[in-house]
Amino acid sequence: VLIAIGRDACTRNIGLETIGVRINEKNGKVPVNDEEQTNVPYVYAIGDILDGKLELTPVAIQAGKLLARRLYAGSSIKCDYVNVPTTVFTPLEYGCCGLAEERAIEEYGKQNLEVYHSLFWPLEWTVPGRDNNTCYAKIICNKHDNNRVIGFHVLGPNAGEVTQGFAAAIKCGLTKELLDETIGIHPTCGEVFTTMDITKSSGQDITQRGC
Numbered sequence: 001v002l003i004a005i006g007r008d009a010c011t012r013n014i015g016l017e018t019i020g021v022r023i024n025e026k027n028g029k030v031p032v033n034d035e036e037q038t039n040v041p042y043v044y045a046i047g048d049i050l051d052g053k054l055e056l057t058p059v060a061i062q063a064g065k066l067l068a069r070r071l072y073a074g075s076s077i078k079c080d081y082v083n084v085p086t087t088v089f090t091p092l093e094y095g096c097c098g099l100a101e102e103r104a105i106e107e108y109g110k111q112n113l114e115v116y117h118s119l120f121w122p123l124e125w126t127v128p129g130r131d132n133n134t135c136y137a138k139i140i141c142n143k144h145d146n147n148r149v150i151g152f153h154v155l156g157p158n159a160g161e162v163t164q165g166f167a168a169a170i171k172c173g174l175t176k177e178l179l180d181e182t183i184g185i186h187p188t189c190g191e192v193f194t195t196m197d198i199t200k201s202s203g204q205d206i207t208q209r210g211c
Helices: 057-072 101-108 159-171 176-181
Strands: 086-088 094-098 113-120 135-142 148-155
Touching (some): 086 159, 101 148, 135 176, 148 159
Antiparallel strands (some): 086 094, 113 135
């Protein structure tokens, strides 16, 4: 059995306690505010040592750039730790951006959300007869903000490529209406998001019956 998940934050015994920087004793990570500032005003932290943030290289790079610009170039732009696209590169890839459904319910309340979802299968799976409807797509929308997409999830081939493109749209305020108005490229995996019309609350069958 191999356990190879997560990272240890090597923040102990490097002198942080000398200057009073607070760390989470459970995991050694450093709590910061929304500007990556620790409890000591002149000490900042970025990257995987941040408590409660994503451990992703592109996130650390972006946070570092934005911090430098705020400190030395007069910028006020902060790092967005919510709308971060990421992918799990399993044999059937999983990609996501924004909030998980459970987190969205905690933050906005179930009654204020609409969740659209669909099963699908890629065209290239049709000829070899691979398992149909094992791929899954879902978006979570805030009903009280023009059905803005606050969560994007896809399980299927090349999920990372699909997610990266939609992540830019989500940063720009993507809504369900805009998705409905978008012409899909047929046949692609990303097309499913332009035709999705079944809500989770309806309980309707989400099985796809054609390519």
